[in-house]
Amino acid sequence: MTSWHVAIYVMWYRQIIRFVRMRSRLISSVLQPIMWLIFIGVGFSSALRGQLIREVFGGLSYITFMAPGIVVMSSFFTAFFSAISVIWDREFGFLKEILVAPVPRAASIFGRALGDSTVALAQAALVLAASYVVVPSLRLEGAFVALLASLLAALTVSGLGIAIASRIKSFEGFHLINMLIAMPMLFLSNTFYPLKTMPDWMRIASSLNPVTYGVDLARYSLTGVSYFAPAHSLSILLSYALAFTILATYAYAKTTIE
């Protein structure tokens, strides 16, 4: 049996090589969040002025409020869509290569999730660096916790993505997942509007969303403003990351080529 650390390492490394090789994807996945930050951030910041409105965003300007969310969003999307590429592996036959090797399934999928999360983390770091330029008032000392929040959010959605991809057998399913899972997770993550002013149904849905806690924790570390206590967010994020990793392992262990 191939040992755990080798299996994790190989799978991790493959995800990294793949990401680096696909240069256009690399560039677009960093540029996209920066464009959101600049255009939506600046646009709404100048539309939403005045003391009353500032109050809604915890005393922050709109762009300052949104920036931490964009950092987490960038890692969330990258991790989710890399994880979904289990579908591609199945379609292109690569999955068989792994299934027929004497390698613990759990190790191979954990390595994969780790690789996706590493890529996502690197990207969050680039977007964070850009955010410091666009929004100089973000706290430099909060960078570490903000990136930790991004990593945990990435691990969680990577687990979720792998679990879904293990169950879905076609390209067509991919667009449906994007519509039904990725977009709602983004819109309900309190990146664009605060939890406190949401209608009840939306706040409930949002507080079930793991990404919400990543965004809230990153916002706390970068601006000092948050809805939940940071320890609360961190513990929920950790639980989600663990639960979805287990779910992914279980779903992937059951996946077959049939």
Place this chain on the structure above:
Amino acid sequence: MEVIEAVELTKVFNGLKAVDSVSFSVRKGEIFGFLGPNGAGKTTTINMLTTIMKPTRGFARVAGFNVVKEADEVRKRIGVLFQDVTLDRELTGWENMWFHGLIHGISWRELRDRISELLKFIELENWKSVQVKKYSGGMLRRLQLAAALVHEPEILFLDEPTLGLDPQTRARVWDYILGLRKERGVTIFLTTHYMDEAEKLCDRVAIIDKGKIIACGSPRDLKQQVGNDVVYLRVSSKADLLINLLIKEGLASQPKLIGRDTVSFTVRNAHETLPQAVSLAEKAGIRVVEAFYSEPTLEDVFLNLTGRGLRDEEASDFEFFRARMRGRFR
């Protein structure tokens, strides 16, 4: 010694029997072939033997281990060349082999030497740093074969090893396969729907059709079942009448109708019988459009057993059904 043993192996998909109570065994060092048309159940059998699909019924042992209960023990000892491309197109040839070696538990140091040796063997050294997506079909096939060998398997499974390759590349892949058995003593299980491939490579062949093994033996024994020469007469009409006449005149004992207009039968001496049969037909007013004979091939064995050619149906109903099911959620 038997290294592959299948007992009443069965796989049912959505009520369709893809593989139906298949039993056979493969001896150590042998090249054993599954010959049959597309959709006959060859790939499904390979998938079960290589542990990536669970049999519905029956069992199989590979290298002495049960393919379901001791799957990891089996995986350590086998190399598989799947029919579809299982390489990562974004990685280079060298990286693909490296990846394959590591997930099979080969140490880093050993891996370097083995990869360069194998790349030499398949003559792809100059391409090792090129991304696989730029490879041609023949190069992909050879690299995949090399990857399947990195961990020095005892048993090699080759699913349609030369599918879609041009004749030159096919001949080269055949040489590699024969070389492997000669130099390393690897046992090889392969599937093919090319009868020339089965004849050239295999010590023993199982002919499979519609999920069932219909004949099994060495290519020579199988061909002897057919008889000596096979005569084909294509006529413009009244093929049935010709069949009756051939029997009545004692020229052929069991003539068969192939398609709508071709009559085939086996005889000891085709060069004597063929002209007699043609004149018999013409006397009865049946115009012979085409006449030839051949020494029997495995194709004739298949024809003789099923009444169909190996490539009559490009895709069976079963394949069609599978293709339709793929697009859905499960």
